[in-house]
Amino acid sequence: xxxxxxxxxxxxxxxxxxxxxxxxxxxxxxxxxxxxxxxxxxxxxxxxxxxxxxxxxxxxxxxxxxxxxxxxxxxxxxxxxxxxxxxxxxxxxxxxxxxxxxxxxxxxxxxxxxxxxxxxxxxxxxxxxxxxxxxxxxxxxxxxxxxxxxxxxxxxxxxxxxxxxxxxxxxxxxxxxxxxxxxxxxxxxxxxxxxxxxxxxxxxxxxxxxxxxxxxxxxxxxxxxxxxxxxxxxxxxxxxxxxxxxxxxxxxxxxxxxxxxxxxxxxxxxxxxxxxxxxxxxxxxxxxxxxxxxxxxxxxxxxxxxxxxxxxxxxxxxxxxxxxxxxxxxxxxxxxxxxxxxxxxxxxxxxxxxxxxxxxxxxxxxxxxxxxxxx
Amino acid sequence: xxxxxxxxxxxxxxxxxxxxxxxxxxxxxxxxxxxxxxxxxxxxxxxxxxxxxxxxxxxxxxxxxxxxxxxxxxxxxxxxxxxxxxxxxxxxxxxxxxxxxxxxxxxxxxxxxxxxxxxxxxxxxxxxxxxxxxxxxxxxxxxxxxxxxxxxxxxxxxxxxxxxxxxxxxxxxxxxxxxxxxxxxxxxxxxxxxxxxxxxxxxxxxxxx
Numbered sequence: 001x002x003x004x005x006x007x008x009x010x011x012x013x014x015x016x017x018x019x020x021x022x023x024x025x026x027x028x029x030x031x032x033x034x035x036x037x038x039x040x041x042x043x044x045x046x047x048x049x050x051x052x053x054x055x056x057x058x059x060x061x062x063x064x065x066x067x068x069x070x071x072x073x074x075x076x077x078x079x080x081x082x083x084x085x086x087x088x089x090x091x092x093x094x095x096x097x098x099x100x101x102x103x104x105x106x107x108x109x110x111x112x113x114x115x116x117x118x119x120x121x122x123x124x125x126x127x128x129x130x131x132x133x134x135x136x137x138x139x140x141x142x143x144x145x146x147x148x149x150x151x152x153x154x155x156x157x158x159x160x161x162x163x164x165x166x167x168x169x170x171x172x173x174x175x176x177x178x179x180x181x182x183x184x185x186x187x188x189x190x191x192x193x194x195x196x197x198x199x200x201x202x203x204x205x206x207x208x209x210x211x212x213x214x215x216x217x218x219x220x221x222x223x224x225x226x227x228x229x230x231x232x233x234x235x236x237x238x239x240x241x242x243x244x245x246x247x248x249x250x251x252x253x254x255x256x257x258x259x260x261x262x263x264x265x266x267x268x269x270x271x272x273x274x275x276x277x278x279x280x281x282x283x284x285x286x287x288x289x290x291x292x293x294x295x296x297x298x299x300x301x302x303x304x305x306x307x308x309x310x311x312x313x314x315x316x317x318x319x320x321x322x323x324x325x326x327x328x329x330x331x332x333x334x335x336x337x338x339x340x341x342x343x344x345x346x347x348x349x350x351x352x353x354x355x356x357x358x359x360x361x362x363x364x365x366x367x368x369x370x371x372x373x374x375x
Numbered sequence: 376x377x378x379x380x381x382x383x384x385x386x387x388x389x390x391x392x393x394x395x396x397x398x399x400x401x402x403x404x405x406x407x408x409x410x411x412x413x414x415x416x417x418x419x420x421x422x423x424x425x426x427x428x429x430x431x432x433x434x435x436x437x438x439x440x441x442x443x444x445x446x447x448x449x450x451x452x453x454x455x456x457x458x459x460x461x462x463x464x465x466x467x468x469x470x471x472x473x474x475x476x477x478x479x480x481x482x483x484x485x486x487x488x489x490x491x492x493x494x495x496x497x498x499x500x501x502x503x504x505x506x507x508x509x510x511x512x513x514x515x516x517x518x519x520x521x522x523x524x525x526x527x528x529x530x531x532x533x534x535x536x537x538x539x540x541x542x543x544x545x546x547x548x549x550x551x552x553x554x555x556x557x558x559x560x561x562x563x564x565x566x567x568x569x570x571x572x573x574x575x576x577x578x579x580x581x582x583x584x
Contacts, residue, residue: 252482
């Protein structure tokens with residue numbers, strides 16, 4: 001049996017009966033009830049019925065406490081007006097034209113004829129009117145937290161014992177994720193109150209992979225002091241589902257690639273590994289290419305080379321030469337409201353060393369820079 | 376694994392004129408693109424990356440001097456979302472190590488090691504055994520390992536060398552707003568398996584409007 005309580009205190013009252021409560025709206029709570037608990041409902045505006053929807057209809061529209069014996073739903077709900085059903089203006093207009101005013105009128109109509117005229121929506125409303133629509137309870141459960149923590153009596157100074165403890169945590173947490181058909185989307189590791197986050201490129205429950213990622217992170221950035229407190233949390237998500245194809249080109253295995261990139265990040269730095277992305281801006285070096293036949297590849301000098309220029313020659317710390325040809329200026333500026341705004345005149349320059357450079361004058365500072373070379 | 380990788384060479388037009396066999400970069404081998412500044416070496420690299428990512432493969436670029444321009448690469452058709460970019464801040468040793476790790480990871484169509492503009496003193500410190508190691512690592516994979524440099528580095532370990540000599544730039548239009556419109560560079564392909572061929576590569580830059 002299902003009970004429904006309707007009123008401002010519905011959530012609190014329902015909580016005293018069951019931990020699994022479905023809040024239909026702010027004032028309506030539904031839960032499963034046993035015969036022994038029925039006596040405690042009297043006095044509240046509530047209804048008990050064999051189906052969830054019948055209990056909701058009765059609690060919302062009938063005063064006081066209502067008990068609907070199984071099989072009697074249509075009789076008890078029959079007197080309710082038709083507009084107590086979930087609103088459907090188009091169908092309600094048809095019901096009005098047919099002279100249907102109450103749930104009893106709707107419940108009496110032949111089902112086959114109703115289905116052929118009003119379709120699935122009409123059939124659903126009729127089953128609600130009869131109190132015969134059955135659906136499971138949908139309780140709002142608190143989100144599960146997948147975390148493990150430990151306060152250590154003896155501080156851990158070495159990486160190996162720390163990884164041993166983290167591996168144990170990971171095994172427990174991934175087993176819990178597996179039991180719920182979930183995988184980890186990201187991992188939070190807190191050591192002595194300092195938190196580090198690992199965003200995983202794909203959902204996984206692979207303990208070895210997660211442990212390797214943590215190991216690389218600890219190699220790159222060891223804890224500042226011996227560890228006395230560890231907390232590990234996995235953020236759950238739906239697991240990855242991949243459909244492989246016979247003719248799709250080979251791609252790096254995600255697990256292997258992530259470990260490789262982790263090693264490379266340890267080598268060259270976190271911010272130096274990734275994939276390039278262009279932005280919707282006119283900023284030189286970041287903008288999307290215009291739809292033109294601009295096929296000349298470019299190589300940057302990062303940072304740009306400071307240059308000294310006369311009418312005939314150009315000097316930088318890397319090269320110098322006679323200017324053979326110069327084209328420009330092309331003026332560009334933007335983002336004047338930001339500290340990294342740009343305002344410059346660009347030139348294309350052919351030097352006597354045979355190369356083609358892009359030179360620019362930074363207008364605010366009046367300094368010349370060589371930005372790169374056409375190649 | 377020595378299957379050839381036919382490139383489209385959409386934007387390095389002269390390479391279209393080469394016979395199909397001689398412009399193919401061999402898989403599972405080391406290839407070198409050699410040239411000085413403005414020789415077109417980067418254009419050839421971008422074309423190779425565009426061809427690889429355009430086929431749905433993943434490519435990796437180990438950028439020793441942090442000089443990669445994503446705009447001009449995207450303009451010739453490199454799918455940036457399929458390109459892993461590793462910036463090494465001028466450290467050639469890190470670049471070699473990163474390339475090694477990427478080859479070991481497997482699954483890439485192209486792993487490009489850009490050593491252009493790296494100081495000769497740093498390049499001289501690379502032991503020749505490193506190239507033998509790369510050759511061994513890549514030979515059982517479908518990956519093309521491409522080295523871009525000012526001078527040949529892999530020497531006998533390389534199966535294909537594309538040499539890109541400089542040619543003078545040509546400006547067109549009316550001063551001062553000249554357009555760098557056509558620059559020709561001779562391209563020489565030295566393949567261990569095919570006859571050497573000499574053709575011209577034509578590069579273009581038009582105004583962005």
